[in-house]
Amino acid sequence: MSQDINQEIINAYEVIKEGGIILYPTDTVWGIGCDATNPEAVAKIYKLKQRAETQSMIVLMNGEKMMYNVFKNIPEVAWQLLDLSEKPTTLILDEPRNVAPNIIAADNSLGIRLVKEPFCFKLLERMKKPLVSTSANISGQPTPIAFKDINPEIVKGVDYVVKLNQDKVAGKPSTIIKLTNDSQVKVIRK
Numbered sequence: 711m712s713q714d715i716n717q718e719i720i721n722a723y724e725v726i727k728e729g730g731i732i733l734y735p736t737d738t739v740w741g742i743g744c745d746a747t748n749p750e751a752v753a754k755i756y757k758l759k760q761r762a763e764t765q766s767m768i769v770l771m772n773g774e775k776m777m778y779n780v781f782k783n784i785p786e787v788a789w790q791l792l793d794l795s796e797k798p799t800t801l802i803l804d805e806p807r808n809v810a811p812n813i814i815a816a817d818n819s820l821g822i823r824l825v826k827e828p829f830c831f832k833l834l835e836r837m838k839k840p841l842v843s844t845s846a847n848i849s850g851q852p853t854p855i856a857f858k859d860i861n862p863e864i865v866k867g868v869d870y871v872v873k874l875n876q877d878k879v880a881g882k883p884s885t886i887i888k889l890t891n892d893s894q895v896k897v898i899r900k
Contacts, residue, residue, distance in 0.1 A: 714873070714874065715828060715829055715832070715874060716832075718829065718872050718873060718874050719829065719832050719833050719836060720836075721870060721872075722734060722833055722870055722872055723833060723836045723837060725869045725870040726743070726744060726745050726751075726833075726837060726841075727745070727837075729744070729745070729748050729750055729751045730744065730751065730868075730869030730870060731743065731744045731751060731754050731755055731758065731867075731868050731869055731870075732744070732868055732869065732870045732871070732872060733846055733860070733864065733865060733868045733870070733871045733872065734829065734830070734833075734872040734874075735827075735829060735857075735872060735874055735875040735876075735878065735880075736770065736825065736827060736830055736843055737798045737823075737825050737826070737827040737830065737884075738798050738880055738881060738882065738883050738884050739845055739846070739853055739854065739855060739880040739881075739883055740845070740846040740854060740856075740857055740860060740880065741842075741843040741844060741845065741846060742755050742758065742759070742842070742843075742844050742845075742846050742864065742868060743755075743770075743841045743842045743843050743844075744841070744842045745837065745839055745841070745842075746769040746809045746810060746813055746839060746840035746841060746842045747808065747809055747810055747839050747840070748810055749810040749811060749812050749813075751810075751842075752767070752810045752812050752813050752842060753812060755767065755842060755844060756812070758863075758864065758867040758868070759844065759847070759848055759849050759864075760848050760849050761844075761849035762849075763812050764816060765849070766813060766814060766815035766816075766819075766820065766821065767813055767821075767842050767843070767844040768800050768820075768821035768822060768823060768842075768843055768844065769809065769813065769820065769821070769822050769823075769840035769841060769842055769843065770822070770823050770824075770825045770830055770834060770840060770841045770842075770843045771822055771823070771824055771825070771834065771840050771841075772824065772825060772830070772831050772834035772835060773824065776834070776838075776839075776840060777822065777824070779808055780806050780807060780808055780809055780820070780822070780840060781803050781804075781805065781806060781807075781820075782805065782807070783804070783805065783891050784803065785803075785889050785890075785891065785893045786893075787889060787893055787895060788801055788803065788889055791887060791889075791895075792824060795885065797881070797882075797884070797885060798823060798825075798881075798884040798885070799823065799884055799885045799886075799887060800821045800822065800823045800884045800885065800886045800887070801821065801822055801823070801887055801888075801889055802815075802819050802820065802821045802822075802886065802887070802888040802889065802898070803819060803820060803822065803889055804818060804819050804889075804890055804891045805818055805819075805891065806818075806819070806820035809840060813842065819888070821886065822840070823843070823884055829872065829874055829875075845883065846860045846861075846864050847860070847861060847864065848861055848863065848864065853883060855879055855880045856877075856878070856879045856880065857875070857876040857877070857878075858876075883899070884899075885897070885899060885900060886898040886899040
């Protein structure tokens with residue numbers, strides 16, 4: 711297994727580095743991803759999902775250093791929420807920087823999730839940049855909970871499909887909590 715995961719990380723990284731998009735397992739549902747700092751790659755995902763660029767996508771990160779590279783101000787409550795959360799939690803934070811402009815929401819915020827799942831974590835370690843993560847569906851269609859449920863158009867439309875966990879049924883999508891710089895907290899999805 712560990713040999714496979716390392717090979718898959720190398721394969722996915724090579725595609726991402728060239729501005730490609732991948733289909734990959736996350737700590738929640740299968741995701742479509744790319745380098746979050748590359749606007750052309752981000753645009754490819756919007757096009758594949760037939761999604762308006764006004765609907766922002768989230769990014770995965772693997773630690774504090776990456777978070778501070780994207781957000782200058784991180785409210786103290788963000789760390790408390792991440793420490794306390796039992797299940798995968800996406801935080802929407804204000805004023806991101808060092809990411810593709812077309813991934814930032816209209817109100818100048820960005821959703822992020824810290825991942826510990828080995829494939830995502832190690833891929834992020836190699837990329838040293840945040841990874842886009844958006845559910846593997848055409849906009850408006852249900853979110854697939856297993857690889858076999860993913861629309862063939864999506865599978866064909868990406869540059870690389872990661873060959874791990876293809877038989878696993880995913881848990882629920884993450885909890886989403888919006889935090890503003892003045893420390894207002896709002897739960898968007900439980």
